[in-house]
Amino acid sequence: MRRISFRRLALFGLGATLVAVGSMAHMRLKHSTNGNLLFWSNPGNISIVSSSVGSDNISDGSCETALRNAIDAWNDAAGSTGYLAENTSAAAQARTDWQSYDLHQIWFDEDGSSGYFPGSSSIVAITPIWFYSDGRIADADVIFNGKNHNFTTKGAANRFDIQDVATHELGHLLGLDHSGWAGASMYPYVSSSVILHRSLGLDDVHGMRAAYPSGSFASISGTVRRTADSSPVAGAHVVVRDSQGRTAGAALAGSTGAFTLRGLDAGQYDLYAAPLEGPMSAANLGAGWTVQTDFELSDHGSLTLAAGESRSIGNVFVASDVTISLGQNNDRYPLRCPSSQTSVHLARGTGLSPGSTLSASDPTLVVTPSTWSNSLVSFSVTVPGGAAPGHVDLIATNPSGDRSVLVAGLEITPPDPTVALVSPNQADLAGGTLVTITGTNFNPGCRVVVGSEIYEDGAVSGCTWVDSTTITLTTQSSQPGISDVVVIDSSGVEGRKSAAFQVVATPQLTLVFPAVGSMSGWTRVVLSGQNFVDGVVVRIDGVVQAGVSVPSTQKIEFWTSPSSTGLKVIEVENPGGFTATSQFSFVAAADPNIVQVTPASGTAKGGDGVTLTGTNFTAQTEVVFAADQNTGQGGVLAGNITFIDSSTLSFTTPAVGAGMSTLMVRNPGTGQIDLLSSGFNFQAEDTGGGGGGCASIVPSQPPAARDILGTLLWFAALAFLVRGPKRIALAPIRAKDR
Numbered sequence: 001m002r003r004i005s006f007r008r009l010a011l012f013g014l015g016a017t018l019v020a021v022g023s024m025a026h027m028r029l030k031h032s033t034n035g036n037l038l039f040w041s042n043p044g045n046i047s048i049v050s051s052s053v054g055s056d057n058i059s060d061g062s063c064e065t066a067l068r069n070a071i072d073a074w075n076d077a078a079g080s081t082g083y084l085a086e087n088t089s090a091a092a093q094a095r096t097d098w099q100s101y102d103l104h105q106i107w108f109d110e111d112g113s114s115g116y117f118p119g120s121s122s123i124v125a126i127t128p129i130w131f132y133s134d135g136r137i138a139d140a141d142v143i144f145n146g147k148n149h150n151f152t153t154k155g156a157a158n159r160f161d162i163q164d165v166a167t168h169e170l171g172h173l174l175g176l177d178h179s180g181w182a183g184a185s186m187y188p189y190v191s192s193s194v195i196l197h198r199s200l201g202l203d204d205v206h207g208m209r210a211a212y213p214s215g216s217f218a219s220i221s222g223t224v225r226r227t228a229d230s231s232p233v234a235g236a237h238v239v240v241r242d243s244q245g246r247t248a249g250a251a252l253a254g255s256t257g258a259f260t261l262r263g264l265d266a267g268q269y270d271l272y273a274a275p276l277e278g279p280m281s282a283a284n285l286g287a288g289w290t291v292q293t294d295f296e297l298s299d300h301g302s303l304t305l306a307a308g309e310s311r312s313i314g315n316v317f318v319a320s321d322v323t324i325s326l327g328q329n330n331d332r333y334p335l336r337c338p339s340s341q342t343s344v345h346l347a348r349g350t351g352l353s354p355g356s357t358l359s360a361s362d363p364t365l366v367v368t369p370s371t372w373s374n375s376l377v378s379f380s381v382t383v384p385g386g387a388a389p390g391h392v393d394l395i396a397t398n399p400s401g402d403r404s405v406l407v408a409g410l411e412i413t414p415p416d417p418t419v420a421l422v423s424p425n426q427a428d429l430a431g432g433t434l435v436t437i438t439g440t441n442f443n444p445g446c447r448v449v450v451g452s453e454i455y456e457d458g459a460v461s462g463c464t465w466v467d468s469t470t471i472t473l474t475t476q477s478s479q480p481g482i483s484d485v486v487v488i489d490s491s492g493v494e495g496r497k498s499a500a501f502q503v504v505a506t507p508q509l510t511l512v513f514p515a516v517g518s519m520s521g522w523t524r525v526v527l528s529g530q531n532f533v534d535g536v537v538v539r540i541d542g543v544v545q546a547g548v549s550v551p552s553t554q555k556i557e558f559w560t561s562p563s564s565t566g567l568k569v570i571e572v573e574n575p576g577g578f579t580a581t582s583q584f585s586f587v588a589a590a591d592p593n594i595v596q597v598t599p600a601s602g603t604a605k606g607g608d609g610v611t612l613t614g615t616n617f618t619a620q621t622e623v624v625f626a627a628d629q630n631t632g633q634g635g636v637l638a639g640n641i642t643f644i645d646s647s648t649l650s651f652t653t654p655a656v657g658a659g660m661s662t663l664m665v666r667n668p669g670t671g672q673i674d675l676l677s678s679g680f681n682f683q684a685e686d687t688g689g690g691g692g693g694c695a696s697i698v699p700s701q702p703p704a705a706r707d708i709l710g711t712l713l714w715f716a717a718l719a720f721l722v723r724g725p726k727r728i729a730l731a732p733i734r735a736k737d738r
């Protein structure tokens, strides 16, 4: 059998100090020694899981939503079969064994336990990849450095945008390396609050097409050579622009100067070669690459490609080196240029001498430099209204005519959307409410995020873009709560209306147990129904009840307050004002009350004699085993129930099967009850001692306590622990128990 060796590749991404391993040619990662490109053998179904823990900076569930949007960005890449299939099962999201090959997880390392962020690390996130020698990826995970950095989903200052960072790291997970485009998602640096890596650039899309093509695309191949002596140039950045002057494709030449630029659509292109010496440089590439930068930005000219055409263009000649260079990695790229606006920017570099000129590759943009200071140029960019989103090169030309290009340094975006009105602003958690969002600068292809739900324009269960000021959607079922309403443009820019929508729960009350209690209060009542949420208020006859807890959306527990006798209205009110009602009766008689069960265990086959002590028993009091503790329904009557006095009953146990059973007393005249949830232990075999079940109930209990207290008090104490304030007088028993 062939032995397979794994190698581990750590991509240190998005930090101020970077160690990137791999290559950039066609944006693919590759095996660092044998050169095999890394790939998923099942690209159409790459499992990905967001850890349920999320980021400790985010408490409203929007972390998972942001990660899902990042996943969608890659899944929406046109012309690729690559697909990240998110597994949202609770079991998968709860896993912590991220190193397992069958789990590809996105998680936040808050305490350094991953080992990737020692000390004070500038790494924002990392994507370790495990792969076979043939390049097949076995496992990859995205780890955010929550130990050293803070994250946001709402544009908070000095925090990194989760969706932005996740989009970049997922590109690595898919097998892509860093991009030479300053505006691509795979550009190796990020600043806090930057969100433009959320949307893929064409170079990112072409990387997916190269790795996992769906259909065939045009390509251009050739060899970069120096004009002076025809010697090949290794590692030249070969780029094409489309007929609108937009940056449209790229490749990195190999050591022989040969390049193949893949993933192109049909169309007219202008091709040029430029040194990789700007903000993205050889420092961002792995070992084994030769990147020569001793040449000037050189145009090759225009060509027109048919769909799927493979064009060989021979030699691309480049001129000798110049001293001007535009763009450095301490700039903040991409430079966002909203349409119909004038924005102000700066770019660092060398040789940016006064008297130089600055231009954009898209001639409809007006670039106006204001200051040249050799190491820096400040300038404004005016973009016409309605300009399409995309990337534009920025070119500096010094007074001698020498040039440098910042590839894809400008990102044209629409203006920020604004959300003015959400109507209605409230809906039931079941979903199905038609909501209209009114605002400005809405564009087709947008998505709306409301709480944990994402509504994508045109998608099944998505939203509908109506016009630039109107979006409609029908709510999905979702968790109750108040959420921002966020409209995210396909370019990544967003508009947000804070706390604009509330998902409310209309409670349903199906059963009150017991439905009767003493007028003196302290009856423990369980309400069964649907859509109960934390913060619910319970009233009887208008009186707010005490000790309300909501163990689940189907259950409320509380203790009655004293009241006058009679039939009363019981009302539950969820936050948001939605209510449900039923009835509860108060009677003058005191509730029956179990204090001790002697013995508290017996055989599963029944027939054991038991004595109950307590208060307020009557000659009609029934004793029921194994009734449902939330409803009182079901169960089996004890045999030979004998009323000795109001504080003592004796009976024989029925056969209800092995295990812990509820024990209920019920006064049939009024319906008043008392119930111990762990009232009696039916044992499969009579062990004689009766204490065998204890350890499995409270395993931390020291054996000595059982020896001292004996079986009877043991169970009484346990029941007390479960039940709460009603039996507060018995507290010393529990204290001794410890």
Ligand SMILES: [Zn+2]
Pocket (backbone or CB within 6 Å): 011, 012, 013, 014, 168, 172, 178, 188
């Ligand atoms: Zn990276």
